[in-house]
Amino acid sequence: MIDGKFTAKERAYLASLPAVKSVSPSHIRYTDRFKVEVMCRYNAGESPSAIFREAGLDPKLIGYKRVERCIARWKQQEERNKRRNEHTNHYMQDCDDELEAIELRGDDVDQSVVDLYGAGAAGTSGSDVATRNVGASGSNGVQSQGSDKLQESRASQDMLSKLAQAQLTINKCDMLIAKQALRIDELERVLRKFIQ
Structure with a gap:
């Protein structure tokens, strides 16, 4: 990673992973299945870094901050979904x-x-x-x-x-x-x- 951007080699590696939907020089989009798996395991008490590492997404490569932001964003999404679902019986x-x-x-x-x-x-x-x-x-x-x-x-x-x-x-x-x-x-x- 150079100046917060992935190199062509890193993008090729990330794109080859089953957990990754698409990669741009500065963004990674994850598959829905991976998001669900991460949140289930995170809610069960596992370390986010360990979960990402097992999927081939080493935090040293993608950045620890990116892992933290993903978890925070997906937790917010879960909360929004819960609030939305509470309004229906x-x-x-x-x-x-x-x-x-x-x-x-x-x-x-x-x-x-x-x-x-x-x-x-x-x-x-x-x-x-x-x-x-x-x-x-x-x-x-x-x-x-x-x-x-x-x-x-x-x-x-x-x-x-x-x-x-x-x-x-x-x-x-x-x-x-x-x-x-x-x-x-x-x-x-x-x-x-x-x-x-």
Whole structure:
């Protein structure tokens, strides 16, 4: 590196790495896969310099400051994505996706929801609860409307709670799979060193 610019030889080397999407004299663009791997491993406690070094991106070549800036930039991106995702209700979206898949298979929706989310989850949507409550309220008037809304709210909260628990289980599984994939990649790199 001369005056913060990569030489032609360094650019050729960097461009040959699987972690690098493209290289200019002063910039390196990384693949999305590499960014995800770096952040997973960084969040698991690994050193950023060690992660980059294993990918062939020695901080002595690309600069320690570049590694630090990449981590800082990617952490900011993760934070933005988290904030953006908090504004949408993924639990309900996941529920809709599951129900759609069940209907496409032609399964019984109520029984499948019970199987997925536990007993009591099926048939507790807001409209079902409201229908049952209207039929049961009869002539009690305004007083029963308040209790109907309370029951509807509780049923809705129970369903969201079950969906949240299911989502947490899925997230834990995804994290475990990601860690296993990273470990497999690491072992494959070690194996390649012995083969060569």
